[in-house]
Amino acid sequence: MTSEPLINADRLWTRLMALAEIGATPAGGVNRQALSDGEIAAWRRVIGWAGEAGLTPSTDAAGNLFLTLAGRDRTAPPLLLGSHLDSQPTGGKFDGAAGVMAALEAVVSLAGRGETPVRDIVVVAWMNEEGSRFAPGMMGSEAFTGERGMDAIRAARDADGISVGEALDRLHHAFPGMAHRPLGFAAEAYLELHIEQGPLLEAAGCAIGVVTGIQGKKTFQVVVEGAEGHAGTLAQQERRDALAAFAEVASALHAEIGAVDADIKFTIGRVTVVPNAPSVVPSRVSFSIDLRHPENAVLDAAGARIKALCQEKAPPCSVTVTPLVDAPSNVFDPRLRASIAGAARDQQHSAMAILSAAGHDARHLAKVCPAAMIFIPCRDGASHVEHEWAEPDHVAAGTAVLAQVLRELAFAPAIEV
Amino acid sequence: MTSEPLINADRLWTRLMALAEIGATPAGGVNRQALSDGEIAAWRRVIGWAGEAGLTPSTDAAGNLFLTLAGRDRTAPPLLLGSHLDSQPTGGKFDGAAGVMAALEAVVSLAGRGETPVRDIVVVAWMNEEGSRFAPGMMGSEAFTGERGMDAIRAARDADGISVGEALDRLHHAFPGMAHRPLGFAAEAYLELHIEQGPLLEAAGCAIGVVTGIQGKKTFQVVVEGAEGHAGTLAQQERRDALAAFAEVASALHAEIGAVDADIKFTIGRVTVVPNAPSVVPSRVSFSIDLRHPENAVLDAAGARIKALCQEKAPPCSVTVTPLVDAPSNVFDPRLRASIAGAARDQQHSAMAILSAAGHDARHLAKVCPAAMIFIPCRDGASHVEHEWAEPDHVAAGTAVLAQVLRELAFAPAIEV
Numbered sequence: 001m002t003s004e005p006l007i008n009a010d011r012l013w014t015r016l017m018a019l020a021e022i023g024a025t026p027a028g029g030v031n032r033q034a035l036s037d038g039e040i041a042a043w044r045r046v047i048g049w050a051g052e053a054g055l056t057p058s059t060d061a062a063g064n065l066f067l068t069l070a071g072r073d074r075t076a077p078p079l080l081l082g083s084h085l086d087s088q089p090t091g092g093k094f095d096g097a098a099g100v101m102a103a104l105e106a107v108v109s110l111a112g113r114g115e116t117p118v119r120d121i122v123v124v125a126w127m128n129e130e131g132s133r134f135a136p137g138m139m140g141s142e143a144f145t146g147e148r149g150m151d152a153i154r155a156a157r158d159a160d161g162i163s164v165g166e167a168l169d170r171l172h173h174a175f176p177g178m179a180h181r182p183l184g185f186a187a188e189a190y191l192e193l194h195i196e197q198g199p200l201l202e203a204a205g206c207a208i209g210v211v212t213g214i215q216g217k218k219t220f221q222v223v224v225e226g227a228e229g230h231a232g233t234l235a236q237q238e239r240r241d242a243l244a245a246f247a248e249v250a251s252a253l254h255a256e257i258g259a260v261d262a263d264i265k266f267t268i269g270r271v272t273v274v275p276n277a278p279s280v281v282p283s284r285v286s287f288s289i290d291l292r293h294p295e296n297a298v299l300d301a302a303g304a305r306i307k308a309l310c311q312e313k314a315p316p317c318s319v320t321v322t323p324l325v326d327a328p329s330n331v332f333d334p335r336l337r338a339s340i341a342g343a344a345r346d347q348q349h350s351a352m353a354i355l356s357a358a359g360h361d362a363r364h365l366a367k368v369c370p371a372a373m374i375f376i377p378c379r380d381g382a383s384h385v386e387h388e389w390a391e392p393d394h395v396a397a398g399t400a401v402l403a404q405v406l407r408e409l410a411f412a413p414a415i416e417v
Numbered sequence: 418m419t420s421e422p423l424i425n426a427d428r429l430w431t432r433l434m435a436l437a438e439i440g441a442t443p444a445g446g447v448n449r450q451a452l453s454d455g456e457i458a459a460w461r462r463v464i465g466w467a468g469e470a471g472l473t474p475s476t477d478a479a480g481n482l483f484l485t486l487a488g489r490d491r492t493a494p495p496l497l498l499g500s501h502l503d504s505q506p507t508g509g510k511f512d513g514a515a516g517v518m519a520a521l522e523a524v525v526s527l528a529g530r531g532e533t534p535v536r537d538i539v540v541v542a543w544m545n546e547e548g549s550r551f552a553p554g555m556m557g558s559e560a561f562t563g564e565r566g567m568d569a570i571r572a573a574r575d576a577d578g579i580s581v582g583e584a585l586d587r588l589h590h591a592f593p594g595m596a597h598r599p600l601g602f603a604a605e606a607y608l609e610l611h612i613e614q615g616p617l618l619e620a621a622g623c624a625i626g627v628v629t630g631i632q633g634k635k636t637f638q639v640v641v642e643g644a645e646g647h648a649g650t651l652a653q654q655e656r657r658d659a660l661a662a663f664a665e666v667a668s669a670l671h672a673e674i675g676a677v678d679a680d681i682k683f684t685i686g687r688v689t690v691v692p693n694a695p696s697v698v699p700s701r702v703s704f705s706i707d708l709r710h711p712e713n714a715v716l717d718a719a720g721a722r723i724k725a726l727c728q729e730k731a732p733p734c735s736v737t738v739t740p741l742v743d744a745p746s747n748v749f750d751p752r753l754r755a756s757i758a759g760a761a762r763d764q765q766h767s768a769m770a771i772l773s774a775a776g777h778d779a780r781h782l783a784k785v786c787p788a789a790m791i792f793i794p795c796r797d798g799a800s801h802v803e804h805e806w807a808e809p810d811h812v813a814a815g816t817a818v819l820a821q822v823l824r825e826l827a828f829a830p831a832i833e834v
Contacts, residue, residue: 247668262652262654269648269693277686278684381650
C-alpha cells in the first residue's frame with residue numbers, strides 16, 4: 001500500500017455536492033432524468049473536471065459517456081469503472097452520482113501522481129440506469145453489452161412522447177466535437193461503487209460492502225377474470241368474484257412462495273380492481289408479482305410454482321400469468337472481490353460481504369468481463385428519496401478502496417479469464 | 418273487479434318513451450341527474466300530462482314533486498304513490514321513471530272515469546334517489562320522513578362544487594308559481610312500482626313481484642396499515658406487508674361471512690393499495706365491504722363478526738373498521754301485499770313474492786305509513802345500464818295491478834294502523 005493518500009476526499013465531496021446542484025429539488029433531492037437538460041449539464045461539469053486531469057471524453061450510439069486516461073498500451077482492453085448520472089424524479093444526491101464521482105476521483109488522483117497505467121482507464125456514466133423517464137432502465141449498459149438492440153432502445157418514448165432516439169440525437173448534438181466510439185468494446189474489468197440502498201452495512205457498522213452478486217429477479221403480471229354482478233342481488237354461490245379469487249391466490253402465494261426460505265423476497269405491490277365500485281362484484285383483478293432470490297435454482301422453482309398456484313386457487317375465475325422480467329442472479333468475480341476486501345483491510349475499514357438486492361449496470365457488465373461492486377452505507381437504508389444520504393467519511397472510504405483496487409489493476413498484467 | 422280497462426296501456430308506454438327522450442344517451446339509455454336541466458324538463462313534461470287530467474303540482478323544501486288529485490275529504494291523509502325521475506349517468510329508461518309513470522297513469526285513468534276518491538291521491542317523484550350526482554341518494558324520501566335534516570342535505574355538493582341547496586333553489590326558481598307544501602305530511606299508504614333489477618321474475622316467468630321487503634344492508638370501510646419497504650431488500654420476516662394482510666383478511670371474510678347462509682351477500686368491491694408500485698411492499702390497503710341479508714339478526718351478527726375477523730387476520734398489520742351504512746331490513750305492509758297479490762290474481766297475471774335486494778325510497782316511507790312495492794321483470798336482470806329494458810306488457814301489467822290496488826284504497830275507509 002502506498003503511504004500517500006490515494007484520493008483527495010475534500011475534492012471528491014465538494015464535486016459530488018456541486019454535481020447535486022444540477023437538478024436539485026427544493027427538498028434537498030435531485031431530479032436529473034436520463035438525456036434531459038440536467039443530464040447534459042451534468043456531463044459538461046464532469047467532462048470539465050476530467051479534462052483538467054487530462055482525461056478525454058467520448059460517447060457511443062447509446063449515449064454512454066466515457067472519460068479516458070490513456071495508458072501505455074492503447075490497444076489493450078481498458079479498465080472500466082463508473083456508474084450513472086441520471087436519478088429518480090424524487091431521487092437523492094448519491095444513487096449513481098457517487099459511483100461516477102468516486103471513479104473520476106480515483107482516476108484523477110492516479111493521473112495526478114504522474115504514473116502512466118499499462119492500459120487505458122475509462123470512467124463511464126451509463127445512459128438511463130433508473131428507467132424513470134424511459135422504461136425499462138439500464139439502457140446504456142444493455143446496449144453496450146449487446147443485451148438489447150439500439151432499434152428497440154431508440155423506439156422507447158417518455159410520457160411526453162419523446163423517443164430515446166430523439167433524445168439521444170439531441171444529446172449528441174449538444175456535444176458536436178466529441179469522439180464517438182463503436183458500441184461495446186472489450187474491457188479488462190469493470191468496477192462500480194454504489195450506495196447500498198438497504199440497511200445492512202449501517203446496522204453492522206461497516207463502511208465497505210464487498211458485493212458478492214446481484215440477486216436474481218423475476219416479475220409477472222397476473223390477471224384474474226371473473227364476472228361483474230350487483231352486490232345486492234347476485235347470489236354468493238352464483239358469483240365469479242375476481243376479488244375473492246384474487247384474495248385466495250394472493251393469500252396462497254404469500255404463504256407458500258413467501259416462506260420458501262429466509263432469502264426469498266415475494267411482493268405483490270400493484271393491484272388494479274375493475275370496476276372498483278363498492279356495490280359491484282369485481283369482474284377483474286390484475287396484479288404485479290416481484291420475486292427475488294440469490295440462487296437461480298430456487299428462483300426458477302419458485303417462479304414455476306407461482307403459475308401453478310394461481311391456476312389452482314383462481315377457480316371459478318380464470319387466470320393468466322405473464323412473465324415480464326427474468327434476470328438470473330449473478331456472482332461477481334472472486335479475484336476482484338478479494339482485491340476489494342484486501343484494500344479495505346489495508347486501509348483499516350470494516351468490511352463485510354453483501355448481496356445486492358437491487359439491480360445495477362454491473363449485472364450486465366459481469367457477462368462480458370470480470371466485474372465487481374463496492375457498497376457504502378446509506379442512512380436508514382433509504383434511496384430513491386430526496387433525503388437519501390451517505391456520510392462523507394463513507395464516500396471517501398469507498399472511493400479510497402476503489403482507488404487502491406484500480407491502482408493494483410492499472411499496473412498489473414492482464415487478468416486471466 | 419271492474420270490467421273496463423283500469424289503465425290505458427298505449428298511453429302509458431308512449432309517455433314513458435317520451436319521458437326517456439329527456440336525457441337520452443346515444444346508446445339508448447338515459448342520463449338525467451338529480452336537479453339537473455334534464456330533471457327540470459322531465460318535471461315540465463310530467464306536470465303537463467298531470468294537468469290535463471286535473472292534477473295539481475306542488476313541491477316541498479326537499480325538491481320532491483307532488484301531483485295531487487283532489488278527494489272528497491281534503492283533510493284526510495292522502496294516498497301516496499310514485500318513484501323517482503333521476504337516473505344513473507349511464508342509466509336506462511325504466512329505473513324510477515316506470516314507477517312515476519305507472520302511478521300517474523293509474524291516477525289519470527281513475528280521474529278520467531269521473532269518480533272522486535274519498536281522500537286525495539298524490540303522485541310523487543322523490544328527489545335524488547340515485548345518489549350519483551349528489552351522494553348519498555334517497556335525499557327526497559329521507560327528508561320527507563325526517564330521516565335526514567335539510568341542512569345536511571343542502572350542504573352536499575356535486576363534482577363541480579354545486580351544492581344541493583343551490584340546485585334546489587334553482588329548481589324552485591324554474592317553477593315560480595308552484596305551491597310549496599310543508600316538508601313531510603301524514604299519508605294513508607305508499608305504493609311504488611319498480612323494475613326488479615334482478616333476474617328472479619324473468620327466470621320464474623312471472624309478470625308481478627309482490628315485494629316482501631328490502632333486505633338489510635351494512636357497509637364498512639376497512640383500512641389495513643403496514644409499513645412500506647423495498648421489494649428487493651426488505652426481508653420477508655421483517656415485513657408488515659399491508660397487501661399480504663389484506664389477502665388474509667379478505668380470504669377469511671369471503672370464506673366465513675360469504676358462507677353464513679344462502680341469503681347472505683358479501684362483497685369487497687373497491688380496493689385501494691398505497692403506494693401501488695410493483696417494487697414496493699404496500700404500506701396501506703383500504704377496501705369497501707357491502708353486506709346484505711333479509712334478516713336483521715343475521716345481518717347484525719355477520720356485521721359484528723366482520724370486525725373481529727379483520728382484527729384476527731390483519732396482524733402484524735393494524736386494521737380499522739369503520740361502519741358507514743347501517744340499514745336494517747324492512748317488511749312491507751301485509752295487507753297491501755295481499756291487495757297486490759289479489760289484484761294480480763284477479764287480472765290473471767302470474768305473481769310471486771320477492772325480496773328487494775336493492776334499496777328504494779319505499780324503505781323510508783315504510784317507517785311512517787303502510788307501504789308496499791310492485792316489481793316487474795327487467796331483461797337479464799340488468800339495471801343501471803343503458804340497455805336496461807322492461808317489456809311493454811310487463812309495464813302495463815304492473816301498472817294495472819297498481820291501479821286496482823289504488824282504486825280499492827281510494828274508495829275504502831282509512832286503513833287501520
